[in-house]
Amino acid sequence: VPRDLADGFVNNKRESYKFKFQKIFDQEAKQDAVFESIAKPVAECALAGYNGTIFAYGQTGSGKTFTITGGAERYSDRGIIPRTLSYIFQHLEKDSSKVYTTHVSYLEIYNECGYDLLDPRHEASKLEDLPKVTIMEDPDQNIHLKNLSLQQATNEEEALNLLFLGDTNRMIAETPMNQASTRSHCIFTIHISSKEPGSATVRRSKLHLVDLAGSERVAKTGVGGQLLTEAKYINLSLHYLEQVIIALAEKHRSHIPYRNSMMTSVLRDSLGGNCMTTMIATLSLEKRNIDESISTCRFAQRVALIKNEAVLNEEIDPRLMIIQLKKVIHELKDELAMVTREQRREELTPEELLQLDELIKRFLDDPDPESTLDVGADMRKVKHSFNYLKVYVERNLAGLRNVWRTDMDLRNSCKIRNKTLTELKGMLKGYQVEGVIERTGSYRNWSAEVICM
Known part of the structure; x- marks a missing residue:
């Protein structure tokens, strides 16, 4: 970065930066190539019973929402979420060896408060009048979200309708950095459960597709009033996200500050637990945004140091387990009656x-x-x-x-x-x-x- 006072920043020390990534897409890359390289492997893991997360991080206007959700002008501009839904439901239609159930949830975190984007009252009510999504934690430290609906989707069309409904309810505003800037963090989650016929074992997995709000310095945006408040909350939550990432990268760190923000609490499994996580870092090519691009790359390098251990999520269906236990009890009663020669009257x-x-x-x-x-x-x-x-x-x-x-x-x-x-x-x-x-x-x-x- 050469010294250039005209652009409003000074750097007297370094003239070059080097970062390592698993994959780099230039500005000519198509949406299908991004999906094949990034989202498809994670979707396959989710179908196999592993948790997955894909989240986009970068400054406002760098292409996060376009990458995750896509553009509305052309069908080829579909983003990761609609393409992932298509891929998952195509797989479910072909696989007749298991019984699948899919549900969808859409969470918005705006000014550090959670809202259900699939709530039908969104259109007729003010945001502050809607019930807030709250975080509940059980004794096993599993996170449960109260007031967040789980909508069943039996096919691709139903899932896409839920996605479009949630997108229309998102908080979007015009800023100097972007004409349609998303002012909140949004987490679109696909819940998949599968079971073989006659088996009591159920595989449950969830796939988080996260569109984070833009990260940039407030002074550069030149906003005020409500937009300034939004920018402060956005930067604060991203700061807490960075703290969690730094803590996870340190091997001997005993405490991870997940509870500092709602977003890090919701993504606890994705960031440092039982999940296969992929991060997309979006950069702006303009020279005046070089400092933001360097900041994004540094954050991505810290994320790359985290090692998650994803395990297969299998559990026994409680209803089938009750049926099996009743059968065992019945057989034991029969054996006991035969040994004791007790006459069964019924x-x-x-x-x-x-x-x-x-x-x-x-x-x-x-x-x-x-x-x-x-x-x-x-x-x-x-x-x-x-x-x-x-x-x-x-x-x-x-x-x-x-x-x-x-x-x-x-x-x-x-x-x-x-x-x-x-x-x-x-x-x-x-x-x-x-x-x-x-x-x-x-x-x-x-x-x-x-x-x-």
């Missing part, structure tokens, strides 16, 4: 009887000789199984008896017929020997009929 329900009959029927229809019938330790089920088998055997035996009787009748009929035939043949032979046939021609016809039989 009768089996129709549903239990139907399930038991289906189980026995499958066992009887199974051609495998080594198949077994397991009805548990419930003597009521054992007795019902024996009764079912008794009726089954009796029904089959009755059918066999009818078949046997029919067969015996046929056999007896054949025996009688054969006996009659033999006798007639013998009689005919006797008549032939005595010469009866020769004397009476009528016998000749009769014998022919007998032989034909």
Whole structure:
């Protein structure tokens, strides 16, 4: 940075700065390239069950909101949030191996107060009349946000409508640095839960997409009144964010000042915990903004020193766990009743009887000789199984008896017929020997009929 008093800053020491980044996009970079390189890997991790965060940091007018949300003029100007929603829901439609549930929340932090951007009362009420989002902390130091709604989105269209609704409610003002400057920090969060059919294990993940307000010196903006108050709160919250980043970068630091501001409290997991975090540093190319650009790069270098350890977020669904525990208790009661020979007085329900009959029927229809019938330790089920088998055997035996009787009748009929035939043949032979046939021609016809039989 050469010495130049005309631009309003003096630097007598350094003439060059060097910073290291994982990726650099120039002013010609397209939104799809930014998404593929930055947001897509984090979205894939969120789908796999890991928490993720992407946040943009930089001075007013450097392109944070354009990068995160996008422009409204062309479809190709869509930012990270709408492209991430498209990618996630396309993946959910293709993956039929799991049952997915998605919810969306949109938090605005304005003058260090939280507001729900998806609150339907936004349009008809003043900002100060709306319920403020407050931070609650449980014994495990998990953060919960009161008065922040969680809206379910079953498809991409519903999610985008929620995004557009929140964007229309954001605090935007014209400043000397930017015609449409966002005067608040906004956190768009996608909550994803997935479960395999029949499994009690649920994976829950959340993806924070954060658009921070502009960071610049108040003197340079030349604002006053309400805009000055907003700028002070913005810079104060960013200052606390920087303090947290510095503390996290120090290995032996015992205390991290998360509670200093609402934003650092909400992003506690994202900054130094169970999360995969990506930071986008936006810079202005104008020469008069060099000092702000250097400040942003320095902040980014401190963020790069933080090491997060993201873990898979799996838990047991409480409802399914209750069902499984009830089943175990029922089986244990059956085993105890069998050991103690205690008679169960209550009768089996129709549903239990139907399930038991289906189980026995499958066992009887199974051609495998080594198949077994397991009805548990419930003597009521054992007795019902024996009764079912008794009726089954009796029904089959009755059918066999009818078949046997029919067969015996046929056999007896054949025996009688054969006996009659033999006798007639013998009689005919006797008549032939005595010469009866020769004397009476009528016998000749009769014998022919007998032989034909």
